[in-house]
Amino acid sequence: MKLIMCAGPPTSGKTTVLRQVMRRLLKKGRRLAYLKIDVQFADEDELFRSEFGIPARKVYSGELCPDHASVLVLGDAVKWAQKENADLVVETAGLCLRCAPYITGSLGIVVLEATSGMNLPRKIGAMLSLADIAVVTKIDLVSQAEREVFRANVTDAAPLEVVEVDALRGIGIDRLVRRIERAEDIGMPLMLKGSPPVSVCTICAGKRDIGSEHHFGVLRTLDSDLFYRGE
Amino acid sequence: MDIRKITILGGYGRSGARELVDQVDLKMGDLLSVVGPTGSGKTALINDIGLFANEDTPSKRRILINDTSPSEDFLDDPAKNPIALITQHTGFLSDMRVSNFLDIHARVRKSANPDSVVSDVLDFANQLTGEPIIVDGAMTELSGGQSRALLIADAVIIGNSPIILLDEIENAGINLTRALELLHNYEKIFIFVTHDPRITLSSDYRIVMKGGAMQDAITTSPEEKRIGEKVTHMDRAIISLRNQISSGERMLEKDFRAVMESNWLA
Numbered sequence: 001m002k003l004i005m006c007a008g009p010p011t012s013g014k015t016t017v018l019r020q021v022m023r024r025l026l027k028k029g030r031r032l033a034y035l036k037i038d039v040q041f042a043d044e045d046e047l048f049r050s051e052f053g054i055p056a057r058k059v060y061s062g063e064l065c066p067d068h069a070s071v072l073v074l075g076d077a078v079k080w081a082q083k084e085n086a087d088l089v090v091e092t093a094g095l096c097l098r099c100a101p102y103i104t105g106s107l108g109i110v111v112l113e114a115t116s117g118m119n120l121p122r123k124i125g126a127m128l129s130l131a132d133i134a135v136v137t138k139i140d141l142v143s144q145a146e147r148e149v150f151r152a153n154v155t156d157a158a159p160l161e162v163v164e165v166d167a168l169r170g171i172g173i174d175r176l177v178r179r180i181e182r183a184e185d186i187g188m189p190l191m192l193k194g195s196p197p198v199s200v201c202t203i204c205a206g207k208r209d210i211g212s213e214h215h216f217g218v219l220r221t222l223d224s225d226l227f228y229r230g231e
Numbered sequence: 232m233d234i235r236k237i238t239i240l241g242g243y244g245r246s247g248a249r250e251l252v253d254q255v256d257l258k259m260g261d262l263l264s265v266v267g268p269t270g271s272g273k274t275a276l277i278n279d280i281g282l283f284a285n286e287d288t289p290s291k292r293r294i295l296i297n298d299t300s301p302s303e304d305f306l307d308d309p310a311k312n313p314i315a316l317i318t319q320h321t322g323f324l325s326d327m328r329v330s331n332f333l334d335i336h337a338r339v340r341k342s343a344n345p346d347s348v349v350s351d352v353l354d355f356a357n358q359l360t361g362e363p364i365i366v367d368g369a370m371t372e373l374s375g376g377q378s379r380a381l382l383i384a385d386a387v388i389i390g391n392s393p394i395i396l397l398d399e400i401e402n403a404g405i406n407l408t409r410a411l412e413l414l415h416n417y418e419k420i421f422i423f424v425t426h427d428p429r430i431t432l433s434s435d436y437r438i439v440m441k442g443g444a445m446q447d448a449i450t451t452s453p454e455e456k457r458i459g460e461k462v463t464h465m466d467r468a469i470i471s472l473r474n475q476i477s478s479g480e481r482m483l484e485k486d487f488r489a490v491m492e493s494n495w496l497a
């Protein structure tokens with residue numbers, strides 16, 4: 001089975017892109033399952049279930065960062081999709097800019113909007129650099145010159161394959177579909193791509209006290225390097 | 232790549248019916264206008280051209296360059312893209328300085344003369360604007376007309392593309408007559424989306440859009456070209472009136488008559 005992992009800032013167009021992509025893949029006879037990982041609200045699972053009649057689920061990460069949560073739940077999700085005999089498409093909120101959700105053997109897609117400002121590609125770290133392909137949405141809202149400069153900012157930050165789309169009208173989507181069709185199947189064991197997140201830290205877990213003296217795990221002070229406190 | 236010809240193969244209008252015009256061929260030096268009411272699909276048509284549509288846009292049109300399907304390189308590497316598209320947008324979202332933006336775009340498009348390119352673009356653009364664009368200013372602070380002028384200059388000088396598509400350049404309050412004069416110095420394929428009779432009647436051909444479809448393709452007759460020249464005179468009269476009012480002058484009937492006599496009825 002294929003594992004397609006789609007990350008990107010909120011409102012970048014992940015759901016709109018996936019709808020276009022999944023409509024085409026389903027028409028070609030592929031079986032798909034959809035999982036949304038979000039912090040506290042998501043309704044995409046209902047959208048995909050009702051629009052396409054495919055198995056769809058959501059997970060709220062709540063106190064955890066969504067990428068930490070994804071590490072914890074994806075093993076089960078892959079088994080679920082396997083039982084459904086389907087490829088798994090995961091949409092994650094990608095709010096934690098320290099971590100990235102991609103798994104070795106998956107196809108990592110980062111979705112960025114062309115309207116998001118020129119510095120965005122430099123701000124989102126591993127979400128971009130560990131992806132396999134960057135999809136730039138909303139090209140209908142910017143000039144060609146701006147689109148080309150945005151693209152350069154993406155590829156300067158990470159030398160990725162870039163596909164530019166107008167996801168509302170489905171323009172450019174066919175190229176992305178062809179790329180997904182070429183993606184390999186995942187193999188076991190599933191491992192996070194690149195270096196895993198530092199830890200499920202006490203901050204992610206909801207401890208709000210300011211100051212490293214209140215926390216455990218991998219820490220730092222203003223002047224120190226990283227150090228470890230705990231068992 | 233040596234561009235000799237670009238072909239639009241017709242697709243379907245918004246209703247799903249086949250377009251009446253099923254093929255348009257343009258060769259180097261041709262000037263085409265795209266006309267039609269608001270919402271008739273003019274922008275969609277030139278976007279199809281700008282993105283080298285291959286039955287993968289809502290219209291299902293196809294674009295051929297030199298009679299063959301364009302290479303995907305055109306989309307992946309802006310330096311190889313033979314098309315510069317000046318969209319209807321009259322603003323930038325880029326949080327960067329004008330000089331910085333142009334520098335990056337010149338690098339992306341691998342333009343010749345990287346040292347002078349920024350000042351060349353500004354010299355060109357500032358001939359079209361009322362108030363000059365400041366090279367160290369922010370892109371986001373440019374006015375609608377300044378943005379449009381900068382995009383045209385960028386397309387011609389940095390894009391340096393053999394095919395230039397312009398979407399309603401008359402709409403941003405730039406000096407259109409000067410823009411057309413400057414553009415006519417270049418041997419390229421120009422496609423103008425326009426509501427302006429001057430531009431239309433000075434083109435070689437025009438495509439008439441309706442309901443998202445290419446409805447008709449008309450060759451400009453010699454008679455129409457003569458009318459076009461008269462329209463240009465009428466336009467000079469309007470511009471001269473506009474300039475007087477813009478600069479704060481009051482209008483007198485005798486000045487008005489003088490303007491009309493020297494331009495309108497010429």
Ligand SMILES: Nc1ncnc2c1ncn2[C@@H]1O[C@H](COP(=O)(O)OP(=O)(O)OP(=O)(O)O)[C@@H](O)[C@H]1O
Pocket residue numbers: 169243244245267268269270271272273274275276289290319440442443444
């Ligand atoms: N052949 C087509 N099939 C499906 N949709 C189309 C087609 N042509 C145009 N459209 C859609 O119709 C809408 C209006 O078209 P468009 O923006 O191109 O109009 P326009 O002629 O440029 O109007 P304006 O003069 O206001 O700029 C757009 O949403 C466009 O995507």
Ligand SMILES: Nc1nc2c(ncn2[C@@H]2O[C@H](COP(=O)(O)OP(=O)(O)O)[C@@H](O)[C@H]2O)c(=O)[nH]1
Pocket residue numbers: 008009010011012013014015016017111137138139140141165166167168169
């Ligand atoms: N104009 C335009 N709007 C888009 C495009 N892609 C997405 N949108 C709009 O952007 C908004 C957010 O999109 P959505 O897919 O929900 O983003 P997500 O939060 O990343 O899943 C919606 O209103 C979409 O209709 C695009 O390519 N062009």
Ligand SMILES: [Mg+2]
Pocket residue numbers: 014015016044091
């Ligand atoms: Mg979404």
Ligand SMILES: [Mg+2]
Pocket residue numbers: 273274275319398
């Ligand atoms: Mg338009």
Ligand SMILES: [Zn+2]
Pocket residue numbers: 065066067068096097098099197204
């Ligand atoms: Zn995290």
Ligand SMILES: [Zn+2]
Pocket residue numbers: 065068197199200201203204
């Ligand atoms: Zn954390």
